[in-house]
Amino acid sequence: MLTLFYHPLCPFSRYVRLILGEYGIEVRLVEERFWERREEFLLLNPAGQIPVLVADGQPAIPGASIIAEYIEETHTAERENRLLPATPGNGSRCAGWRAGSTTNSIRKSAARWSASAYSSGI
Numbered sequence: 001m002l003t004l005f006y007h008p009l010c011p012f013s014r015y016v017r018l019i020l021g022e023y024g025i026e027v028r029l030v031e032e033r034f035w036e037r038r039e040e041f042l043l044l045n046p047a048g049q050i051p052v053l054v055a056d057g058q059p060a061i062p063g064a065s066i067i068a069e070y071i072e073e074t075h076t077a078e079r080e081n082r083l084l085p086a087t088p089g090n091g092s093r094c095a096g097w098r099a100g101s102t103t104n105s106i107r108k109s110a111a112r113w114s115a116s117a118y119s120s121g122i
């Protein structure tokens with residue numbers, strides 16, 4: 001079973017939840033108020049940032065891009081259509097895109113959408 005430490009207003013968490021949703025992966029959600037710097041959470045990620053994914057019995061995986069790669073690596077066999085390209089060259093281009101300015105505009109949109117979804121109770 002997977003557990004995701006997240007917050008509804010966090011665009012990085014939203015990105016991971018979209019991927020989990022696309023793959024139809026069941027996950028236990030733990031809303032983390034990262035600003036409270038909970039001791040148990042800091043043991044998982046000393047940087048104190050969300051999102052963090054924990055697979056039972058495995059070390060915690062912090063950071064949206066790293067979590068995305070983990071999901072791709074562990075669930076690709078279950079899908080015909082991957083979310084990340086299979087070939088190394090295209091995979092690198094995609095990683096660059098995720099880290100680049102286009103991604104930032106998507107994150108800003110996701111943040112706006114998260115805020116309105118949160119205030120309307122979604």
Ligand SMILES: N[C@@H](CCC(=O)N[C@@H](CS)C(=O)NCC(=O)O)C(=O)O
Pocket residue numbers: 009010011012013034047048049050051062063064065
């Ligand atoms: N590099 C991380 C950044 C995640 C991030 O900045 N999350 C924010 C919440 S949206 C956070 O945890 N901020 C608390 C802090 O930086 O102390 C990722 O890509 O997932």
